[in-house]
């Protein structure tokens with residue numbers, strides 16, 4: 252059976268002499284594994300789909316539960332992401348998180364839209380890639396039910412001004428008066444940064460604080476979904 256899907260290539264590994272096995276996040280099917288034959292040959296017609304970030308409409312042939320791509324119509328390869336090392340690692344981190352957080356074959360239109368919008372902005376808008384990635388983290392966590400309330404203290408509702416603590420269990424930040432045993436404190440500057448980004452302010456210039464924002468989410472995702480994002484570690488070390 253043949254069917255058309257709109258998908259983003261998350262990952263590709265070499266297979267046999269000239270093939271690749273792709274992990275594609277398709278709007279209509281969720282995360283799927285797709286065989287791409289001959290794409291490592293010079294002048295291969297479907298070469299583009301075998302590169303991470305490629306956003307394309309593909310024709311898939313399904314046989315015994317396995318998909319093979321037979322035709323593609325590429326919408327966007329988000330080429331500028333490959334020309335800047337920070338953009339590249341921010342983009343790769345978003346793909347890695349997408350791969351890690353999505354179970355196989357579960358549709359998630361909300362996440363799909365977040366990813367496409369993120370890649371578009373990363374490629375074509377003059378927005379700080381780290382701030383953009385932190386906002387993507389916040390939105391993806393919200394989309395998948397791991398939301399983190401940064402607006403005010405998650406218990407008393409007061410504005411947090413001086414000391415802030417993280418409740419992993421309740422998915423919120425709390426003030427000193429409300430903190431329970433085992434809830435660790437973190438930097439108030441990092442908290443204020445995360446709060447501003449979550450509200451859509453992506454014009455923050457302090458690089459070190461932004462890196463702490465990345466470290467916060469590296470920790471958060473390692474705890475709530477048990478994933479250590481490799482590209483994120485590289486980005487933090489840059």
Ligand SMILES: [Zn+2]
Pocket residue numbers: 404405406407408409425426427428429
């Ligand atoms: Zn409180």
